[in-house]
Amino acid sequence: MSLLDFARGPAITVALAVFCLGVLWRLISLLGLPRAKDRSMRRAGASSDFANAIGGFVRHLWVPKGIGLTSRFAMINGYVFHLGLAVIVFGFAQHILFLRGLFGVGWPGLPTSIITLAGVVTLASLIAALVRRATNPVLKLISTFNDYFSWLVTTLPVLTGLLAVAHLGGPYETLLALHILSVAALLIWFPFGKLMHAVLVFVTRAETGISYGRRGVKI
Amino acid sequence: MTIDIKAATRSFLAQTEEHLVSYLEACVHCGQCADACLFYRTSGDPRHTPAYKLFPLARAYRQQKWPLNWFACKITEGDLLEWEDLIFDTCTMCGRCTEVCPMGIDIASIVGQARKAWADAGLGPRDLMAAAENSRDHGSPLGLTQEKLVDRVEWLADDDEVDMPLDKPGAEVMLTVSSIEAMKYPKSLSAMAKILNHAGVNWTFSTHGYESTNFGFLAGRSDIAATMLGRIVDAAEQAGVKTVVIPECGHAYGVMRWSGANILGRPLPFEVLHITEYIARLKREGKLKLKPYADPFTYHDPCQVSRRGGAAADARYILDGFATGFKEMTPTAELNWCCGGGGGVQAMERAADLRHKAFKIKIDQVEATGTGRLVSACANCRLTMDESKTYWNWGGALESLVEIVADHLEDV
Numbered sequence A: 001m002s003l004l005d006f007a008r009g010p011a012i013t014v015a016l017a018v019f020c021l022g023v024l025w026r027l028i029s030l031l032g033l034p035r036a037k038d039r040s041m042r043r044a045g046a047s048s049d050f051a052n053a054i055g056g057f058v059r060h061l062w063v064p065k066g067i068g069l070t071s072r073f074a075m076i077n078g079y080v081f082h083l084g085l086a087v088i089v090f091g092f093a094q095h096i097l098f099l100r101g102l103f104g105v106g107w108p109g110l111p112t113s114i115i116t117l118a119g120v121v122t123l124a125s126l127i128a129a130l131v132r133r134a135t136n137p138v139l140k141l142i143s144t145f146n147d148y149f150s151w152l153v154t155t156l157p158v159l160t161g162l163l164a165v166a167h168l169g170g171p172y173e174t175l176l177a178l179h180i181l182s183v184a185a186l187l188i189w190f191p192f193g194k195l196m197h198a199v200l201v202f203v204t205r206a207e208t209g210i211s212y213g214r215r216g217v218k219i
Numbered sequence B: 001m002t003i004d005i006k007a008a009t010r011s012f013l014a015q016t017e018e019h020l021v022s023y024l025e026a027c028v029h030c031g032q033c034a035d036a037c038l039f040y041r042t043s044g045d046p047r048h049t050p051a052y053k054l055f056p057l058a059r060a061y062r063q064q065k066w067p068l069n070w071f072a073c074k075i076t077e078g079d080l081l082e083w084e085d086l087i088f089d090t091c092t093m094c095g096r097c098t099e100v101c102p103m104g105i106d107i108a109s110i111v112g113q114a115r116k117a118w119a120d121a122g123l124g125p126r127d128l129m130a131a132a133e134n135s136r137d138h139g140s141p142l143g144l145t146q147e148k149l150v151d152r153v154e155w156l157a158d159d160d161e162v163d164m165p166l167d168k169p170g171a172e173v174m175l176t177v178s179s180i181e182a183m184k185y186p187k188s189l190s191a192m193a194k195i196l197n198h199a200g201v202n203w204t205f206s207t208h209g210y211e212s213t214n215f216g217f218l219a220g221r222s223d224i225a226a227t228m229l230g231r232i233v234d235a236a237e238q239a240g241v242k243t244v245v246i247p248e249c250g251h252a253y254g255v256m257r258w259s260g261a262n263i264l265g266r267p268l269p270f271e272v273l274h275i276t277e278y279i280a281r282l283k284r285e286g287k288l289k290l291k292p293y294a295d296p297f298t299y300h301d302p303c304q305v306s307r308r309g310g311a312a313a314d315a316r317y318i319l320d321g322f323a324t325g326f327k328e329m330t331p332t333a334e335l336n337w338c339c340g341g342g343g344g345v346q347a348m349e350r351a352a353d354l355r356h357k358a359f360k361i362k363i364d365q366v367e368a369t370g371t372g373r374l375v376s377a378c379a380n381c382r383l384t385m386d387e388s389k390t391y392w393n394w395g396g397a398l399e400s401l402v403e404i405v406a407d408h409l410e411d412v
Ligand code: SF4
Pocket: B036, B037, B038, B039, B049, B050, B053, B090, B091, B092, B093, B094, B095, B096, B097, B098, B107, B108, B111
């Protein structure tokens, strides 16, 4: 079995299984925990919990003016690599083929030049995020192994993907195999580290939206 | 002193309730919350970053959850000692950090939960713990015993020529007090009485449940929190009142209005209103006739009433059309900066230096309005600001919203 066969076959299959079961387990074990019922009387005229949950999600997409944002750069940079990753994952023709293999639905891809540009921008943005994490005193203090490792497994697929597309640094087949293996690493790490925030963000923002909303807090 | 690490861990784990755990698991360590916190902003010390304050809880949680525990280190006595000042002295539970957090994590409520673990371990600032125990043993953190209350009320009623009923049968509204007002700003009590009398409200104080500040809650002493709440709830139930009014005190309002039913485990059989909400209601019902007031001033929102209470609009409604010299500071309402003394920080001697320094933010805000007068609706804020004003030798004036309203009632 060649490296590419291994990557395409058992590696990615196992990774997908760990990803799905892991995320499911984290969610079930979280949402299955006892939930304290809020017995306080809602403010008259407060919106429904559902509306407040959506409101909480939308509200935390940005930062209110005057609150004291630590770094506007970091906020924008965060958006840059999140959107960049989304464009690459869902816009690149080869990725769409892979996703169609999984889910049976496909959609038209973006031109490779745009994907490459997105890849370069995302990589630069991720590097900027790392530099900031490693140098800013606040971030240095609050960063753990989880943060650096999650950064690594996010960045490697972007880097190896760019190299593969550009046929840089080795035979294409090896580059592609490394790319797929790096994605497998990301999928396996996802449920156990902070990448889970991609799922949890819906839970926490909604819950804060609900508890503030029933109090009638207007922000 | 022995530190009961087992009790602390038990207490951490007893609280692994869904929303707390979601919050602990969701932090992406982005550090955006740092500058929203008045303590970090003042000290520049990375330890004061809100997210960092949650580390021991996250650790305690992870060490018992498979397979996250593969990567978790154990929580130690050293951790508890090292984090004590972060959980108590440098968090007023003001909730500002939540507003900038991309994950919307409610750090203030987690700090509130964490305090229980510290208290169970036998830790926490001595003076805060003493305030809680005094409340339990003597009815109030500041020595406002039943006799003292009766004494004060009779004296004020006499001095200010205002009717201040105690244990009046058949009253519909029960007014509570904050001992900070009763002991340091007693005129606040007669001011509330004047307003309620002016509006023709059938109200009373109760000698059985009067102290609405809840240092049990702030100290992480759940038992004392429940005792303090129970006194007011029992008194209100016995008197059969429909409404309990919380005086100018932010945390008293937050605890009774939003946590009370949850701590006691049953819905409260009466409505709870902050005095500003109640005055706004009287105004809405046309029961408040005010003489115009033109002096320039700005308004300081108590965090627990506005950002965490949802009642920011009521103070504005009271001022609207009455106080023509009112000017908002920036930021304001739900985005206000904390006075520095919330969350029991006011009662911690060793925390005083940093909170005084943090008050500079407020001074600058007031100066920028050009009004030179700072009005609030929280006696705890007022006391904090009074002390910090002395520290800075600041020339600004401090006043109470309720007292201003009471001083401008039209004669009926
Ligand atoms: S609740 Fe307020 S004081 Fe506490 S960490 Fe957040 S911003 Fe700082």
